[in-house]
Amino acid sequence: MKSLKARLEELFEQLFAHYGAQNWWPAETPFEVMLGAVLTQNTAWANVEKAILNLKKLSELNPQALLAMPRELLAEAIRPSGYFNLKAERVQNLCALLADNRELHKLADLELRGQLLGVTGIGPETADDILLYAFQRPVFVIDAYTRRLLGRIGWIDADIAYEDLRQTIEQALAGDTEYYNEFHALIVIHAKRVCCKQPRCSDCHLSTLCSYPGN
Ligand code: SF4
Incomplete structure (x- = not known):
């Protein structure tokens, strides 16, 4: 079994290869x-x-x-x-x-x-x-899209507390601001386009990583 760090890095690489840089956040200041x-x-x-x-x-x-x-x-x-x-x-x-x-x-x-x-x-x-x-600090944002994607892939429990999940991921990745910025944006785009409320698994390029039933 690969470490959480290795699995998360593979997820990032696959998302980035598929969607490219997202250049978040969409704002002027x-x-x-x-x-x-x-x-x-x-x-x-x-x-x-x-x-x-x-x-x-x-x-x-x-x-x-x-x-x-x-x-x-x-x-x-x-x-x-x-x-x-x-x-x-x-x-x-x-x-x-x-x-x-x-x-x-x-x-x-x-x-x-x-x-x-x-x-x-x-x-x-x-x-x-x-x-x-806004402050360019190295924080991994947890939102509903993150929970949905990582939960369906099978890497987290659905009811894990916010702080526990954030700290688990940050300790595993030890990433910098730029990496977390891009990672969160990529998770959001994939969860909006493909891993939606009704997941479109037949169109998903992450199926080899994912243990969601029926993907
Ligand atoms: S295979 Fe399905 S459940 Fe898994 S990440 Fe892709 S869309 Fe989501």
């Missing part, structure tokens, strides 16, 4: 990455794009501007992303952290993660999206 990470909770990315476009028509995209914006106006602008009242509150909570702590980028990884997790409405996945794609 680190702050836009953070905004997208909050807005993408429980919705499709296309809805986030509409919400961010609405915001750009109203305001500059920076923490101070969004913090000063009336909550109702912000909520209305981000309506396409769903749960817009809740997300407006979360966006402003995050903006308050950023506006009050202009030297966040100087914090060590764990300390920065702790600050992000201290914001009401920012959970581990959102915090890790922000750490990896």
Whole structure:
């Protein structure tokens, strides 16, 4: 049996060979990455794009501007992303952290993660999206696509806790920011296109790796 590191590296190589570089995250600035990470909770990315476009028509995209914006106006602008009242509150909570702590980028990884997790409405996945794609920290993001793909392949238990899975993968790979950036993006594209809710196993180039029944 190959080590988890060897299996994950093989998965990365096969995904990269098939899809190529993904150049994530789709955003113009680190702050836009953070905004997208909050807005993408429980919705499709296309809805986030509409919400961010609405915001750009109203305001500059920076923490101070969004913090000063009336909550109702912000909520209305981000309506396409769903749960817009809740997300407006979360966006402003995050903006308050950023506006009050202009030297966040100087914090060590764990300390920065702790600050992000201290914001009401920012959970581990959102915090890790922000750490990896906005602050360029070496974090392996776990999301529903990651769980679905690795679970179907047969490498993880469906109910493994977020932190346990993240630490297991990070300890196995010991990767850098660029590697984790690309790996997560490749998992997402494969889970969206092929390993969907109803997996399209007959079209999947990972079938030799995968133990999903009937693939
Ligand atoms: S073979 Fe099927 S279950 Fe396995 S990764 Fe591919 S699409 Fe998903």
